[in-house]
Amino acid sequence: MDPRILQDHIIPSLPPTAYYIPSFLSPSESTHIFNTITSLPPHKWHQLTHRRLLSLPSPLTGTNRDNLLATTPLPTYLTDPILTSFSELGIFHDSPHKAPNHVLVNEYQPGQGIMPHTDGPAYWPVTATVSLGGHTVLDIYERTPSTSVSTNDSAEGDDSGLQSNEVATRRPKWRVLQEPGSLLVTTGELYTETLHGIAEVEVDEDLGPEEIANWDLLGDKAAYEVDGGRKRRETRISLTYRDVRKVSKGLKFLGKR
Numbered sequence: 001m002d003p004r005i006l007q008d009h010i011i012p013s014l015p016p017t018a019y020y021i022p023s024f025l026s027p028s029e030s031t032h033i034f035n036t037i038t039s040l041p042p043h044k045w046h047q048l049t050h051r052r053l054l055s056l057p058s059p060l061t062g063t064n065r066d067n068l069l070a071t072t073p074l075p076t077y078l079t080d081p082i083l084t085s086f087s088e089l090g091i092f093h094d095s096p097h098k099a100p101n102h103v104l105v106n107e108y109q110p111g112q113g114i115m116p117h118t119d120g121p122a123y124w125p126v127t128a129t130v131s132l133g134g135h136t137v138l139d140i141y142e143r144t145p146s147t148s149v150s151t152n153d154s155a156e157g158d159d160s161g162l163q164s165n166e167v168a169t170r171r172p173k174w175r176v177l178q179e180p181g182s183l184l185v186t187t188g189e190l191y192t193e194t195l196h197g198i199a200e201v202e203v204d205e206d207l208g209p210e211e212i213a214n215w216d217l218l219g220d221k222a223a224y225e226v227d228g229g230r231k232r233r234e235t236r237i238s239l240t241y242r243d244v245r246k247v248s249k250g251l252k253f254l255g256k257r
């Protein structure tokens with residue numbers, strides 16, 4: 001991470017460290033990537049109960065599901081122009097491969113979300129999330145000794161982190177608003193010591209400076225103020241970029257035809 005470039009984007013009220021950049025992509029770049037993804041054939045997707053998912057270039061393998069079989073590169077709609085911008089910002093500067101090698105693409109309809117979880121040890125502790133389509137609110141929970149935690153392990157559809165009764169009774173400690181075209185980077189203590197999730201609601205409420213940790217960094221506050229801090233969700237696609245620590249090359253003969 002290059003602190004000189006990113007320091008203007010730190011979300012100050014969160015545990016160290018999260019960075020938020022509104023308008024990371026232009027509207028036309030966002031639309032292009034969104035349309036490319038929504039035009040993919042349905043069979044490519046992994047349908048989960050609460051959302052659908054693509055794990056690219058491939059789902060993690062091995063008993064701990066922590067191993068990336070690097071047989072194919074990431075598709076260009078995920079790399080161009082995003083990886084160039086990441087490298088200019090120095091986001092993966094300290095990571096083992098100096099660049100992300102894995103992307104989870106999550107699509108959420110209004111009313112869909114993801115249970116609180118941690119992103120886990122298979123990845124270098126940096127997650128860079130690009131948001132496309134509609135906005136969302138990421139809820140962040142403090143990790144307590146009694147909290148049962150699982151990792152996002154999304155390829156298997158198991159994204160339970162907190163017990164469901166805990167979710168009902170525990171309020172998130174922080175809320176981060178992710179605008180269309182924005183970039184959110186989570187790392188450090190925030191990555192390892194907190195859980196994050198997205199509530200299954202059709203309308204987000206109480207969007208304002210009191211509740212939203214990155215309110216002062218938003219690109220378009222008016223879009224959330226106009227209806228008194230309420231905003232209806234639309235289809236949102238998130239791209240979560242990570243560097244998987246363990247990479248194994250595919251067996252060469254499998255590539256030959």
Ligand SMILES: O=C(O)CCC(=O)C(=O)O
Binds near residue numbers: 196
């Ligand atoms: O959609 C998001 O912004 C969050 C997704 C997420 O937490 C994950 O894929 O691990």
Ligand SMILES: [Fe+2]
Binds near residue numbers: 117196
């Ligand atoms: Fe996650």
